[in-house]
Amino acid sequence: MSSSLEQMYQQVILDHAKSPHGRGFVAVADGHVHGESHQVNPTCGDEVTMRVEFDTADPAAPTISRVSWEGQGCSISQASLSVLTDLVTGAPVAQSEHLGEVFRELMQSRGKGLDDEREDELGDATAFTGVSQFPARIKCALLGWAALRDTLATSGVLAASDAAQPSTDPNPSPQEKR
Numbered sequence: 001m002s003s004s005l006e007q008m009y010q011q012v013i014l015d016h017a018k019s020p021h022g023r024g025f026v027a028v029a030d031g032h033v034h035g036e037s038h039q040v041n042p043t044c045g046d047e048v049t050m051r052v053e054f055d056t057a058d059p060a061a062p063t064i065s066r067v068s069w070e071g072q073g074c075s076i077s078q079a080s081l082s083v084l085t086d087l088v089t090g091a092p093v094a095q096s097e098h099l100g101e102v103f104r105e106l107m108q109s110r111g112k113g114l115d116d117e118r119e120d121e122l123g124d125a126t127a128f129t130g131v132s133q134f135p136a137r138i139k140c141a142l143l144g145w146a147a148l149r150d151t152l153a154t155s156g157v158l159a160a161s162d163a164a165q166p167s168t169d170p171n172p173s174p175q176e177k178r
Contacts, residue, residue, distance in 0.1 A: 012083075012127035017075035022085030026068040028053050033062070035151030041139045046073025048081060050147035054093070054157050062093045062157040069147070074140050076131055081144035083124045088148065093157050099125075100145045107131070107138045 028034040033054045040047040048071030055065040067085045071078065084103075088096040102118050103125055111133035113119060119126045131137045152158040 006130060009127040009130060012124050013075060013079040016079035016082035016124070020078050020082035020085075022067045022069055022082060022089075023071075023078075024068060025049075025051055025070055026053075026066060033155055033157060035153075035155030035157070037147040037150035037154065039143055039147045039150065041073070041077070041143050043136065043139060044074065046077040046140055046143050047071055048073070048077070048143055048147050050081075050144065050151060052148065052151040052155070054155060056157065064088050064091055064093065064096055067148075069144070071143075073143070074137075076128070076137055076140040077143045080125075080128060080141045083127070084144045084148060087123060087125060093152060096148065097152060097158065100149055103128075103145055104142065107142055 028051065033056050034052060035054075036049065036051045038047070038049045048069050050067065050069040050071075052064055053066040054062045056062045067089050069081055069085070071081060087099055091099070099121060102114070102121055105118070106114055106122065106126070106129060109129065109132050111130060113126065113129045114122075128141045131141045
Protein backbone atom coordinates (compact mmCIF):
# COMPACT_ATOMS: atom_id res chain seq x y z
CA MET A 1 0.00 0.00 0.00
CA SER A 2 1.40 3.42 -0.90
CA SER A 3 2.21 5.80 1.94
CA SER A 4 -0.22 8.42 0.58
CA LEU A 5 -3.02 5.84 0.59
CA GLU A 6 -2.08 4.82 4.14
CA GLN A 7 -2.16 8.47 5.20
CA MET A 8 -5.59 8.92 3.62
CA TYR A 9 -6.86 5.80 5.41
CA GLN A 10 -5.42 7.04 8.72
CA GLN A 11 -7.16 10.37 8.19
CA VAL A 12 -10.52 8.65 7.54
CA ILE A 13 -10.15 6.72 10.80
CA LEU A 14 -9.13 9.82 12.76
CA ASP A 15 -12.00 11.89 11.32
CA HIS A 16 -14.57 9.23 12.24
CA ALA A 17 -13.03 8.78 15.71
CA LYS A 18 -13.13 12.55 16.41
CA SER A 19 -16.70 13.02 15.13
CA PRO A 20 -18.36 9.60 15.31
CA HIS A 21 -21.61 9.19 13.41
CA GLY A 22 -24.45 7.53 15.32
CA ARG A 23 -23.03 8.18 18.78
CA GLY A 24 -25.74 8.96 21.32
CA PHE A 25 -28.79 6.83 21.92
CA VAL A 26 -31.99 7.69 20.14
CA ALA A 27 -35.24 6.52 21.70
CA VAL A 28 -37.11 3.92 19.70
CA ALA A 29 -40.68 4.85 18.84
CA ASP A 30 -43.36 2.72 20.49
CA GLY A 31 -44.17 -0.37 18.49
CA HIS A 32 -41.07 -0.20 16.27
CA VAL A 33 -38.97 -3.31 15.89
CA HIS A 34 -35.48 -2.84 17.28
CA GLY A 35 -32.54 -4.69 18.70
CA GLU A 36 -29.95 -3.76 21.26
CA SER A 37 -26.60 -5.33 22.03
CA HIS A 38 -23.78 -4.71 24.48
CA GLN A 39 -20.35 -5.96 23.40
CA VAL A 40 -17.01 -5.80 25.18
CA ASN A 41 -13.53 -6.48 23.89
CA PRO A 42 -11.90 -7.94 27.02
CA THR A 43 -8.38 -7.71 25.57
CA CYS A 44 -8.38 -3.91 25.53
CA GLY A 45 -11.53 -2.74 27.31
CA ASP A 46 -13.39 -1.31 24.29
CA GLU A 47 -17.14 -1.56 24.71
CA VAL A 48 -20.30 -0.54 22.93
CA THR A 49 -24.02 -0.69 23.41
CA MET A 50 -25.77 -0.45 20.05
CA ARG A 51 -29.44 0.15 19.36
CA VAL A 52 -30.77 -0.54 15.87
CA GLU A 53 -34.25 0.37 14.68
CA PHE A 54 -35.79 -1.44 11.72
CA ASP A 55 -38.38 -0.53 9.11
CA THR A 56 -40.51 -3.63 8.72
CA ALA A 57 -43.12 -2.20 6.35
CA ASP A 58 -42.10 -5.04 4.03
CA PRO A 59 -41.66 -7.94 6.48
CA ALA A 60 -39.83 -9.98 3.83
CA ALA A 61 -37.23 -7.24 3.31
CA PRO A 62 -36.71 -5.23 6.52
CA THR A 63 -34.28 -2.31 6.41
CA ILE A 64 -32.19 -0.60 9.05
CA SER A 65 -33.77 2.79 9.66
CA ARG A 66 -31.48 4.00 12.44
CA VAL A 67 -28.32 3.03 14.31
CA SER A 68 -27.39 4.71 17.56
CA TRP A 69 -24.75 3.71 20.06
CA GLU A 70 -22.79 4.61 23.14
CA GLY A 71 -19.31 3.32 23.66
CA GLN A 72 -15.79 3.90 24.72
CA GLY A 73 -12.50 2.65 23.48
CA CYS A 74 -9.67 3.25 21.07
CA SER A 75 -9.96 5.33 17.93
CA ILE A 76 -10.18 2.16 15.81
CA SER A 77 -13.26 0.82 17.60
CA GLN A 78 -14.98 4.21 17.66
CA ALA A 79 -14.19 4.95 14.01
CA SER A 80 -15.34 1.49 12.95
CA LEU A 81 -18.68 2.05 14.71
CA SER A 82 -19.06 5.39 12.93
CA VAL A 83 -18.27 3.94 9.50
CA LEU A 84 -20.62 1.00 10.16
CA THR A 85 -23.41 3.45 11.02
CA ASP A 86 -22.97 5.24 7.68
CA LEU A 87 -22.79 1.98 5.71
CA VAL A 88 -25.88 0.25 7.07
CA THR A 89 -28.34 3.04 7.84
CA GLY A 90 -31.09 2.79 5.23
CA ALA A 91 -29.79 -0.54 3.92
CA PRO A 92 -31.76 -3.78 3.76
CA VAL A 93 -30.94 -6.20 6.58
CA ALA A 94 -29.63 -8.80 4.11
CA GLN A 95 -27.24 -6.25 2.58
CA SER A 96 -26.07 -5.16 6.04
CA GLU A 97 -25.31 -8.75 6.98
CA HIS A 98 -23.42 -9.14 3.68
CA LEU A 99 -21.38 -6.00 4.41
CA GLY A 100 -20.50 -7.44 7.81
CA GLU A 101 -19.25 -10.61 6.12
CA VAL A 102 -17.15 -8.59 3.65
CA PHE A 103 -15.71 -6.49 6.49
CA ARG A 104 -14.78 -9.67 8.39
CA GLU A 105 -13.02 -10.90 5.22
CA LEU A 106 -11.12 -7.61 5.09
CA MET A 107 -10.02 -8.13 8.70
CA GLN A 108 -8.68 -11.57 7.71
CA SER A 109 -6.69 -10.18 4.74
CA ARG A 110 -3.55 -9.44 6.80
CA GLY A 111 -3.21 -6.04 5.15
CA LYS A 112 -3.61 -7.27 1.59
CA GLY A 113 -7.13 -5.92 1.17
CA LEU A 114 -9.83 -7.36 -1.06
CA ASP A 115 -10.72 -7.16 -4.73
CA ASP A 116 -11.92 -3.80 -6.06
CA GLU A 117 -15.60 -4.81 -6.14
CA ARG A 118 -15.72 -5.84 -2.47
CA GLU A 119 -13.67 -2.82 -1.40
CA ASP A 120 -16.11 -0.57 -3.30
CA GLU A 121 -18.96 -2.14 -1.31
CA LEU A 122 -17.20 -1.21 1.93
CA GLY A 123 -16.54 2.43 1.04
CA ASP A 124 -14.77 4.17 3.93
CA ALA A 125 -14.49 0.83 5.77
CA THR A 126 -11.57 -0.04 3.47
CA ALA A 127 -9.61 2.43 5.61
CA PHE A 128 -9.28 -0.43 8.11
CA THR A 129 -7.18 -2.55 5.71
CA GLY A 130 -4.01 -1.68 7.63
CA VAL A 131 -5.65 -2.71 10.91
CA SER A 132 -5.90 -6.26 9.58
CA GLN A 133 -2.11 -6.54 9.88
CA PHE A 134 -2.35 -6.34 13.68
CA PRO A 135 -4.26 -9.25 15.26
CA ALA A 136 -4.67 -7.40 18.56
CA ARG A 137 -6.46 -4.51 16.77
CA ILE A 138 -8.77 -6.62 14.59
CA LYS A 139 -11.12 -7.21 17.54
CA CYS A 140 -11.32 -3.43 18.02
CA ALA A 141 -12.47 -2.94 14.43
CA LEU A 142 -14.94 -5.85 14.64
CA LEU A 143 -16.61 -4.82 17.92
CA GLY A 144 -19.40 -2.80 16.31
CA TRP A 145 -19.96 -5.43 13.63
CA ALA A 146 -20.44 -8.05 16.37
CA ALA A 147 -23.00 -5.77 18.02
CA LEU A 148 -24.82 -5.25 14.71
CA ARG A 149 -24.97 -8.98 14.02
CA ASP A 150 -26.33 -9.55 17.54
CA THR A 151 -29.08 -6.93 17.07
CA LEU A 152 -30.08 -8.52 13.76
CA ALA A 153 -30.34 -11.94 15.37
CA THR A 154 -32.05 -10.95 18.64
CA SER A 155 -34.61 -8.66 17.00
CA GLY A 156 -35.78 -11.45 14.70
CA VAL A 157 -35.29 -9.44 11.49
CA LEU A 158 -32.42 -11.61 10.31
CA ALA A 159 -34.63 -14.69 10.40
CA ALA A 160 -37.36 -12.81 8.50
CA SER A 161 -34.83 -11.66 5.92
CA ASP A 162 -33.36 -15.17 5.56
CA ALA A 163 -36.82 -16.65 5.11
CA ALA A 164 -37.41 -14.30 2.17
CA GLN A 165 -34.23 -15.45 0.39
CA PRO A 166 -34.61 -18.26 -2.15
CA SER A 167 -33.25 -21.57 -0.97
CA THR A 168 -29.92 -22.72 -2.36
CA ASP A 169 -30.19 -26.09 -0.64
CA PRO A 170 -29.69 -28.87 -3.22
CA ASN A 171 -31.99 -31.05 -1.10
CA PRO A 172 -35.06 -28.90 -0.47
CA SER A 173 -37.54 -29.85 2.21
CA PRO A 174 -40.86 -31.38 1.09
CA GLN A 175 -42.56 -27.98 1.57
CA GLU A 176 -40.02 -26.28 -0.74
CA LYS A 177 -40.54 -28.88 -3.49
CA ARG A 178 -44.22 -27.98 -3.82
